[in-house]
Amino acid sequence: MKPILPVLLASTLLLGTMPSCAMLQAQSESSASEKAPASSSRLDYRHFSLANGLKVYLSRNPLEPRFYAQIAVNAGGKQDPHDATGIAHYLEHMLFKGTDEIGTSDFAAEKALQDQIVASYETLFAETDPAKRSELLKHINQLSVQASKYAIPGEFDQLYSRLGAEGLNAYTSNEETVYLVSMPKNRLEQWAMVESERFKDPVFRLFQSELETVYEEKNRSLDDKDDILYEAVAAQLYKKHPYGSQTILGSVDHLKNPSLAKMYAFYRQYYVPNNMAIVISGDIDLDATQKIIEKHFSSWESRPVPPFEAPAEAPIQGIERVKVQYKGEERAMLAFRTVPYDHPDRPALTMVDMLLDSGNTGLIKLNLVQPQLVRAAGSSPAFNKDYGAQYLYAVPKEGQALAEVEQLLLDQLNKIKRGEFDPEIMQAVALDFEIGQKRGLESNAARAGLMTQAFLHNTSV
Known part of the structure; x- marks a missing residue:
């Protein structure tokens, strides 16, 4: 089992000043409409x-x-x-x-x-x-x-x-x-x-x-x-x-x-x-x-x-690394502890993730995958009730050092911190998000999923 996986963890995900953005929110209804839902991002329920x-x-x-x-x-x-x-x-x-x-x-x-x-x-x-x-x-x-x-x-x-x-x-x-x-x-x-x-x-x-x-x-x-x-x-x-x-x-x-x-x-x-x-x-x-x-x-x-009663986790001091062996291609992952689901920073962190990896418009796809600087890469957030995390990963090309792909991922984060990205990218990822929300309302499974999450987090849909 030759591949070695280093996992890089840092204590916090630092954000620079970001332009304000409106996150889509559907509103709760005391009673739902009896007609088919309109083509919007709002769920009647x-x-x-x-x-x-x-x-x-x-x-x-x-x-x-x-x-x-x-x-x-x-x-x-x-x-x-x-x-x-x-x-x-x-x-x-x-x-x-x-x-x-x-x-x-x-x-x-x-x-x-x-x-x-x-x-x-x-x-x-x-x-x-x-x-x-x-x-x-x-x-x-x-x-x-x-x-x-x-x-x-x-x-x-x-x-x-x-x-x-x-x-x-x-x-x-x-x-x-x-x-x-x-x-x-x-x-x-x-x-x-x-x-x-x-x-x-x-x-x-x-x-x-x-x-x-x-x-x-x-x-x-x-x-x-x-x-x-x-x-x-x-x-x-x-x-x-x-x-x-x-x-x-x-x-x-x-x-x-x-x-x-x-x-x-x-x-x-x-x-x-x-x-x-x-x-x-x-x-x-x-x-x-x-x-x-x-x-x-x-x-x-x-x-x-x-x-x-959620145990209190001590802040992560600096970088922590762990190596794991498994059968498969090498991969580097970066994980940042962020905020829980009900934290006011969640919308901003969600936008950060979409700027990193959102279809063909995220920085990871534009700057790393399309130019073939790495074999594959992406990111995803996790907002649980007690803690949250942001994950980034990259699969190196043959002969490419894991340290290099780690730095390439960090470079994309630093671009966001410094605001070094085309504002149109933010508009594009927000549009992709809205389109995805609208399409999701056509699926009963997706609609039910939204309502289930509202129950679990005690929020409106």
């Missing part, structure tokens, strides 16, 4: 909350006879217990296994075995003696085989397939877990029935076999150069915060020693209506949809959610 605290965002988009739904949970990898990392992601998988009514042929008989499996995993979690662990694993395997006789694998997916679902999926990030699906417009009530049951009474069956799936996902990440790179950068940027001190997929040791009890505890703590949102965009009647949601989701019971 309805936002309301149920008595149990569940937030709901609805937007009508009659371009196709379907709707796209997301159920967002305001918790992700950063809320994982320190001794059981990966729980949020593993839980995401388990919420496709059914409930006490879906995915079982005899829940009463299955539950007796499931309770034993939960207790056995908890004993295993605390046991350190190899011989005793081996016996416990055999016992868990026997219980799992017996419980599987009552399970109906894939019934949840098959149910959705019969209803005409497309794109049934979910994702877990540091901050959130989101479940998503596209459905025919005439299946709205059936969707509400299934989802209200799914999140109210889940059963984490087939836990042992799903562990193999999660573990294989972890193994792939250990060989993925992008994951290796990201984790190396995050560990340097955030030495105390879970953004860098743990990973969303969890550690290998924790995945080898899972705790079902901790998973159920995570579910009970964060999967509560006052910590969740329903987001729907599509060919829907807003009033009828609101009534259906009130009918099926009002029975969920709210519970207090503990606030996340």
Whole structure:
């Protein structure tokens, strides 16, 4: 594994005086228009909350006879217990296994075995003696085989397939877990029935076999150069915060020693209506949809959610470097700790990133990629709730030193600091941004994504 990856980190991203620019902002509406959205960057939507605290965002988009739904949970990898990392992601998988009514042929008989499996995993979690662990694993395997006789694998997916679902999926990030699906417009009530049951009474069956799936996902990440790179950068940027001190997929040791009890505890703590949102965009009647949601989701019971206490990171003093080995082309990455999502500097930093890398108009593309000074290069921002970061990367040409591509990237930043760029570039990237926003409003998935982010960050769309 010859390639060596240096990661350059600095304490702050310095900005020179920049011309003022207007960032596009859509405004919240108490009720949405019943006509198709106009060709603008504004998203019409309805936002309301149920008595149990569940937030709901609805937007009508009659371009196709379907709707796209997301159920967002305001918790992700950063809320994982320190001794059981990966729980949020593993839980995401388990919420496709059914409930006490879906995915079982005899829940009463299955539950007796499931309770034993939960207790056995908890004993295993605390046991350190190899011989005793081996016996416990055999016992868990026997219980799992017996419980599987009552399970109906894939019934949840098959149910959705019969209803005409497309794109049934979910994702877990540091901050959130989101479940998503596209459905025919005439299946709205059936969707509400299934989802209200799914999140109210889940059963984490087939836990042992799903562990193999999660573990294989972890193994792939250990060989993925992008994951290796990201984790190396995050560990340097955030030495105390879970953004860098743990990973969303969890550690290998924790995945080898899972705790079902901790998973159920995570579910009970964060999967509560006052910590969740329903987001729907599509060919829907807003009033009828609101009534259906009130009918099926009002029975969920709210519970207090503990606030996340973000560890304080010390300022980065000067340059820190880390080298990582992986199979693949060499790459240099620069990472700057910036500001969290709700910071007033976020719009300016977003513009900085667009000036660096925005289609064919950014400085990196104009000054480095098009003249073939490097093989490839780019930048991207990350604005999380507790901290933010700006990333720049470049892939050197054959025989080119990594130090040279690092300096080329820094040169582009320095041009922005000194204002050494054509003002028309700023206008061009702002136009590209606006066009992208308008195009995004044609997609139900993109519209739902905007509303989900509004929920997660407690802002208007």
